[in-house]
Amino acid sequence: MEGNKDEAIRCIKLSEKRLANNDFNGALKFARKSYSLFETPEAEKLIKRIEDLLSTKPETATSSSAETPSANSTRKRTQESAKPAPSSGRTYTEKQVLLVQRITRLKNHQYYEILDIEKTATDSDIKKAYKKLALQLHPDKNHAPNADEAFKKVSKAFQILSDANLRADYDRTGRDPESRSYPSASSGFSASQARAGPGMYAEMSPEDLFNAFFGNSMFSDSGPFFSFGSMGGPRVRMHRFGGGRPAGARRAQPGQQERGSSFVQVLVIAIMIIFAIVTNLLRDDGSTRLPSFSYQPYEPYTQARYMPQYRQPYYLRPTDIKRYSKRELSRMDREVERQFVHQLRMKCDHESDVRREAIRRSYGWFSTDKEALARARAMPRDSCQMLNDLNIPY
Secondary structure, three states: OHHHHHHHHHHHHHHHHHHHOOOHHHHHHHHHHHHHHOOOHHHHHHHHHHHHHHHHOHHHHHHHHOOOHHHHHHHHHHHHHOOOOOOOOOOOOHHHHHHHHHHHOOOOOOHHHHHOOOOOOOHHHHHHHHHHHHHHHOOOOOOOOOHHHHHHHHHHHHHHHOOHHHHHHHHHHOOOOOOOOOEOOOOOOEHHHHOOOOOOOOOOOHHHHHHHHHOOOOOOOOOOEEOOOOOOOOOOOOOOOOOOOOOOOOOOOOOOOOHHHHHHHHHHHHHHHHHHHHHHHHHHOOOOOOOOEEOOOEOOEOEEEEOOOOOOEEEEOHHHHHHOOHHHHHHHHHHHHHHHHHHHHHHHHHHHHHHHHHHHHHEOOOOEOHHHHHHHHOOOOHHHHHHHHOOOOO
């Protein structure tokens, strides 16, 4: 996306510098990184140029493969670790292993290094870095050894750096501001006690944090039915509008949360549920909650309504049209449209990540699989196209 363009340009400069020093492998690495961050003709030409140089200089490939015994053994161990685990039947790639190793080798409080961002990164940069790494490291997608540990480190780094107060403490001291043994420099209380403030992602488990960004259905099939409340009739998957938790049980993480932390989480959830109920009652003036709906016509969802701004249809049961007031249905139109745009953006992000990953995989160590590259570039991004057609920024 556009936010990665500056970093992509920096990688091109680093690649050209390595190329000038005859470090062809290093140059190729940064050129590919630039292309994966933001596709530009310059990066594509640079990759082709370096690959041509490597193919015409066999001694370069020979020298790069003539590593020390320890380096060879390290690479061998890495390659062996990237093989499928026979007992579990789950596979993972060498790239996934390397990403996990990069993060797990870092100390727990090296938050900027974990997210691979500069200390001058903005809130937007921090969120983008978290979303990219979380998608790559989520246990449902990455089955490499210690991927769950890396996933937790990324979540913790985001929680610290996305909180202005905690980030300021960390920048000032270089230490974990949530450490129980570390008193805040600005008060006599510990930073973990101060954390009880308005931090948006405070006290979230890694899985809850992931779901806050991507929803529970990120790595599973999502059905077409939605609901504002507990209404009758079968539905494939339930979604709720407002500030409540997404429907569905959170993934259990035994042995990972202290008893006190679990109590705080339960308390926070209870407060959120109570707040949502009270807000709903006040907003609806005691009336029944809004009905379920479908984006596609399907019995009994046959009565079409249209979103106010983008004029996209959605469908209600005819009986619900008669039961609810114009004000309630008008509010539903706006809520459906908001959820529709949010889902399109999330799906577009996911489609872009999948396409970018496929392009990256098509590049080998010394050559490019042109057929795989062509297939990757031709991968459809239907949600992104729909956003473009509707002139919705993303």
